[in-house]
Amino acid sequence: MTDASENETMTIKEQLLEYDRRFRETGCYAGITELKYREDDPLRYESLHTKLRSMTISAREMARSISASPGVREVGEMVVALYTPEGDAISLSTGIMVHVHTMSRFIKWMIQNGYEESPGICPGDIFANNDAFIGTVQVPDVMVVVPIFHDDELVGWAGTVAHELEVGGITPGGDVYLAQERFTEGLFVTAEKVGFNDELRRDYLIRLERNLRMPIYWMFDDKAKVAANLELRDQVKELIDDVGLDYYKRATREFIEEGRRAQLSRVKQLMVPGRYRGHTFYGHLTEGKPGILPLSDGNLLYSIPLELEVRGDGQMHLDFDGTGSWGYHSMNCTPAGMDGGLFVTLTQSMNYEGKVNDGAWLATDMNLPSGTWTNPDRHTVATATSWALLLPAFGIFQRLLSRGFVSRGFKEEAFVGQVNSPMVEMGGQSQYGDQFGMALFECSAAGSGALGIKDGIDTGYVGWNPESDMGNMEVWEQGIPMLYLGRSITADSGGPGRHRGGTSFTSTWLVHNTDELTIATSEHSSRVFDNAGMCGGYPAPTAHRHFTVRDSNIQQMVEERKPLPHELGSDPHMSDMERLVEGDKNVIEGPHIDKPLQSGDLFAHSYNGGGGYGDPIERDPLDIARDVENGYVTAEIAERTHAVVLDHDEERDTWRVDEEATVARRKEIRGSRLSKAVPVEDWIESERDRVLERDFVDEVRKMYQDTMGISSRFAEEFREFWRLPEDFAM
């Protein structure tokens, strides 16, 4: 087998094509059929891997302290990775690992599009990109890469991505909810050479300065990214001098091939071959909201079915056939974004040890039907908030994998999945009197789905960044014209189950020192739940209502030392904002797209919890008492859903399980379940009439028309399931 070192006469583009050909022919990455170096001297080999890994991690930590934005500094929205000359990931830091493969797409795109000739790839060059059709997830994910040269030879790339908090789109912030086409998503940098001689170009920085609401975040983050890349580049060059170039080139490719093999054997170790299926839904509300353009006027319901086929050789095939068309909204996703979603799920569900790199991705493939939101067939489609559909989609993938883990006996790895959780984006006049824009990244601490053996993580997990953090309130307050009235656990936000989903939190704010604060929230499903449960566990409810009070009497309340609304409270029918405050009170369904707020107004936003696992009436009653005592679950849900009878000691505010009554109540619930339920076959018979009459609201009917039109397989299965005539159409 030819070694990498023999390709010095090839252009990088030829090298990329050659390695692709070898992969097709041998089924092994870059044609590496034996892990020669690993076998010859495993210690030397592993030591190189460990060194590269620690270099990426330390480069990220250093960059975090350079960055100006709380997104990077506080919540760690950044990742650093090392690539082969053809753009395959060798090693990566912790952080937003979703971008390891999207950055790979960006590098490959430049090579495939002749960047070696023009604009040229030279030592000291800096390239940037935030175009998801080239390789990223969404506009705010701005990636910066630098080539690594050894003498005159390109031997790799160092790359860093950070999520920018403001991108200059139609609505302020990073995730531009109101973008309905590419033209309103904000500032694009499309695979552009933005620097040379290790410095960012002045004209590039001027462009940032003049096109963003809050340029310092992006500008200083870019400087931090360049610093991380240069640090990684220089360290790698030193290491190459140490181990020799030939060794470096061969060993780093062996890492990737080893990663591919490890993924296949891990599938065989943890899963069961077969066909897995699941789905989720996502509701998008636009009706009556300001700023919606004519083309996107209308509410939408998305169905997201996913089929996973686990093959005998350990290869996994994901199929999104049956999902809906892309639309004039910001939630579409490119194949690069879907790759990112797949990669970040795999790294957490299966590749939790050993070589985490592009090898895992090579051992998996996906069908992303053209024209659907997973693979739009034109590049002017908006993808500014693609996480909205991407997160629930890969949440299904986690549940499908978990079904396999449960079957195989590795229940400790079963995970009901990451959640999709809404985010607050804002802009307008800052508390200092300037223009500002901000993505409030405390959303990085939602609840997670339950595990097969324990409850989900409360207020501390999101899928895209396993190291997630909500950031300190005081730090956020420095960047926004709002003061926190409170941050508190949202009772009942986790899906009920034997193991309940992780709960989430709600923030309440007083708008402060501003005449104009525009809040545009993103990434939330409305009217339907997109974070499902499994094995008898219920889905988490979706936080789809915003509470505002304009012209409030808060000033007077403060002066009179009255109780303030620090949370929404435990009464699901009446929030503390409605109960305690006077003023113009509004409950807004779906995304908060509304006229600006100003000083003295109040705003509350909730994040999502995760789905539950197992029958809720099998939950340990003592766990429920603890949940109620700590505010995770209300006494009403404890009694109704978990069938636990609790005694409240009002004086000491403690809860005690009445064991006898609980046993009786659970028995009674089992009885009432059966008396209420009907055989599924009877239910299908009666529902069939409803389907035949097309007795659904417009959004549901439109969803069926769209998906049956785009997928003949789904249309066939739909007709077969309901035993409909062959010519049935919705």
Place this chain on the structure above:
Amino acid sequence: MASYNHDTIRDLIDGRLPWQSTRSIMSQYKDDDRFFKYIDILQERVTFNDPILLPIGEHLYIVAKQGEPQGERVVKCGCSYEFGHYTRNWKLKAMINVRDDEEEIAEIYPGRHSYDPDWMEIREFICPGCATLLEVEAAAPGYPIVFDFLPDLETFYRDWLGRELPKESK
């Protein structure tokens, strides 16, 4: 290679092992002999004698039937209720409760936690034998019931476990 005894695995899957031990197992290389130990533990808990071939959820097992037709691979609940051949969706033989009105929704998702029954319904699949809630679907009205898992038993036993799969008489 890691290997754990019967009681450790039992406590682990029940979530009763101390967190430190659980965490250490989760961070370790996996124990390759887990599957049949796991099956043994589950077999002790079910009320039937048919050998379990593969669990497919909580309380749900594909078994090789001891009675007639002998060896038939059927899905059973731990309470012995039989849902039919594993190649057909067990949910079709279950009981169902659909939450599609305000009162039913409010039992679990009251007030601001609710969903819109015109857009979505909660479907609870219940065992007719023991009333255990086996699976919950959140789906748009009219969406076909999902067939969660169709395992490739032959490949699994023959190629992945290196064991013979008990014969199924045709």
